[in-house]
Amino acid sequence: MSVPFSGTLRRSGGVVSAIGKQLKSINLKGVKRITVQFDPFAENVKATREFLFLLSTPKVSLTNPKCIVKPDIVCDRSPAFVKFSLIESAQEQIKAKEIRFNSENLNTLELLQLCNKHVSTLAPPEEITNKVLTKAEKQKLAGGAGGKKLAKKK
Amino acid sequence: MAAIQQINKLTVTKSPLLQFFRYRGKINIQRPQPPHYERARVMAVTQPRYLEEPKTLTCFEKRAQRNQTQLENPYNAIIAREVRNWLDHSQLVAIYHLNSITADDIFRVRVQLHKQNMHLKSYGRKIIAQAVAGTNYEAILPLFHSNHCIVFSPDQQRVASLLRITRKVPQMVLLGGIVESTLLSRNQLMEYAQMPNLQTMQAQLVQTLNMAAGNVVQQLQAHQCNLVRALDVHAKSETTEQQQQQEPAEQTPA
Numbered sequence: 001m002s003v004p005f006s007g008t009l010r011r012s013g014g015v016v017s018a019i020g021k022q023l024k025s026i027n028l029k030g031v032k033r034i035t036v037q038f039d040p041f042a043e044n045v046k047a048t049r050e051f052l053f054l055l056s057t058p059k060v061s062l063t064n065p066k067c068i069v070k071p072d073i074v075c076d077r078s079p080a081f082v083k084f085s086l087i088e089s090a091q092e093q094i095k096a097k098e099i100r101f102n103s104e105n106l107n108t109l110e111l112l113q114l115c116n117k118h119v120s121t122l123a124p125p126e127e128i129t130n131k132v133l134t135k136a137e138k139q140k141l142a143g144g145a146g147g148k149k150l151a152k153k154k
Numbered sequence: 155m156a157a158i159q160q161i162n163k164l165t166v167t168k169s170p171l172l173q174f175f176r177y178r179g180k181i182n183i184q185r186p187q188p189p190h191y192e193r194a195r196v197m198a199v200t201q202p203r204y205l206e207e208p209k210t211l212t213c214f215e216k217r218a219q220r221n222q223t224q225l226e227n228p229y230n231a232i233i234a235r236e237v238r239n240w241l242d243h244s245q246l247v248a249i250y251h252l253n254s255i256t257a258d259d260i261f262r263v264r265v266q267l268h269k270q271n272m273h274l275k276s277y278g279r280k281i282i283a284q285a286v287a288g289t290n291y292e293a294i295l296p297l298f299h300s301n302h303c304i305v306f307s308p309d310q311q312r313v314a315s316l317l318r319i320t321r322k323v324p325q326m327v328l329l330g331g332i333v334e335s336t337l338l339s340r341n342q343l344m345e346y347a348q349m350p351n352l353q354t355m356q357a358q359l360v361q362t363l364n365m366a367a368g369n370v371v372q373q374l375q376a377h378q379c380n381l382v383r384a385l386d387v388h389a390k391s392e393t394t395e396q397q398q399q400q401e402p403a404e405q406t407p408a
Contacts, residue, residue, distance in 0.1 A: 040251070040297050040329040041339070049251060049300035056253035056325065071251070071327045075339040 015109055022112035023054060028064040030090035030122030037072035038080035042104075048080040050108040079104040082111070090122035234285035237277055241291055241332075244306040248316060248331040248343070249294060252276075252301045255325040260303075263323050270315050272307040293337050297329050310334055313347040 012018070028034075036052045038045045054060065055069050082101045091097055099118055103111055133141075189197065207220075218224045241247060264274045277285075279298045286292050303326070305316060310333050320326045331343045338346060349355065 041293075043296075045296075046299040052251070053253055053301050058254065071253075073327065073329060073340045075341050 019054070019109055019112060022109065022116055023057075023060065025116055025120065026060055026063065026112065027120040027123040028055075028060065028067045029124060030087055031064065031067050031084045031119060032087050033085040034067060034069045035072055035083040035085070036069065036080075037074060037078075037083070038103075039074050039077050041075075042077050042080065044104045045080050047106055047108045047111060048082065048103045051082065051103065051111045054108070054112070084115075084119050086122060087124075089124050093122055230281055230284060233277065233281050237282055237285035238289075240273075240275065240306045241285070244308055244332075245310040246272075246305075246307040246312060246316070246331065246333055248305040248313075249297045249329050250303050250305070250320065251297075251327040251329055252303045253325040253327070255323075259323070259325070263319065263326070266319050267305060267316070270307075270312055270319070271309070272305050272312055272316060274303055274305050276303045290335070291332070294330070294332065302329075311351065313343065317344065317347050 034055060036048060036055075038048045040049075052069070052071055061067070061069070080103050082103055084099045086094075086096070086098060101111060101114060106114070188194075212220050260274075267274050282298050283295060286295060307316070313333070317328075320328065328340050328343065330337065330339050332338070333343070333346060
């Protein structure tokens with residue numbers, strides 16, 4: 001009697017790969033402004049600071065160049081939070097003006113997962129513009145059969 | 155002759171008898187002869203036995219902990235000493251959170267700061283922890299949990315120029331600082347930049363202290379001053395009347 005296989009065939013790459021995977025699918029097109037507020041001397045601020053750093057990387061900021069990331073430093077030991085102010089179409093979609101993550105008890109991976117779950121889904125779908133064909137591409141498409149006969153004759 | 159021969163006998167060297175077993179041929183290492191039983195028995199008995207720790211104790215430990223091969227690098231102590239030196243001899247220490255920034259941009263900031271006699275540095279958290287352990291500077295440790303940089307300056311008047319330079323850099327976020335061995339938060343540091351220099355502040359303090367005594371003197375002299383002022387006004391008005399009377403008198407004879 002053999003037990004059916006259970007478990008993984010591949011080992012996970014760890015937290016760092018999970019974070020990288022989340023970062024690849026992040027999309028800030030639905031966000032107008034991100035405010036990250038924290039008190040640097042408070043406890044449990046590491047995740048917020050790391051999240052701020054990851055949002056400032058070129059790959060993430062290029063998903064929406066118009067989105068401003070504003071770090072806000074306070075000195076009153078208030079709990080840290082991340083506020084996403086949404087664009088109009090996203091606001092209509094979820095009937096709310098902004099999304100707020102209270103990040104004092106979340107770690108970086110969880111913050112990214114929540115961000116992907118709530119914020120990246122609000123990105124407006126991309127419009128497919130008509131692709132302009134170059135001369136070579138047109139020849140390729142149109143003279144596919146004719147071109148081959150010409151080549152053989154030569 | 156006999157003496158020389160005796161000395162010669164003492165200095166005579168006899169070379170050992172050499173019998174060569176190998177000559178040019180290759181040695182056999184891959185197919186050794188099985189040893190004699192007695193030799194094999196001795197070898198078996200004298201094999202070293204390395205005992206492993208029971209796996210239940212070490213199951214969840216990482217490999218470095220299990221093997222304990224990772225020694226603390228003594229270079230870390232040297233860098234920690236350097237950090238401690240910087241902290242002790244700088245009147246101004248500002249700590250920034252560093253977002254993703256290109257090397258070009260950070261170099262530009264470094265050059266601008268260097269022109270103002272301020273030094274931009276960055277160290278690892280473990281080294282700073284080692285440098286700062288047991289000193290007054292332990293309070294700044296929580297600022298180094300994430301990507302950071304530190305600006306040291308030997309004189310504290312440069313806070314305004316520091317803030318002016320780093321305001322242009324959006325990737326550097328001021329977290330806090332140490333000015334004249336006093337830990338300041340971000341808001342306090344910005345207030346400190348707004349304040350005028352030490353001499354002006356000392357003058358203001360002296361003025362405030364003198365105000366107490368000056369107030370008493372002023373109140374005592376108040377009535378006399380009022381009287382003098384009233385008499386002054388009265389006297390002036392009389393002289394102007396007299397002048398006005400004299401002028402028509404002068405004009406009529408002319």
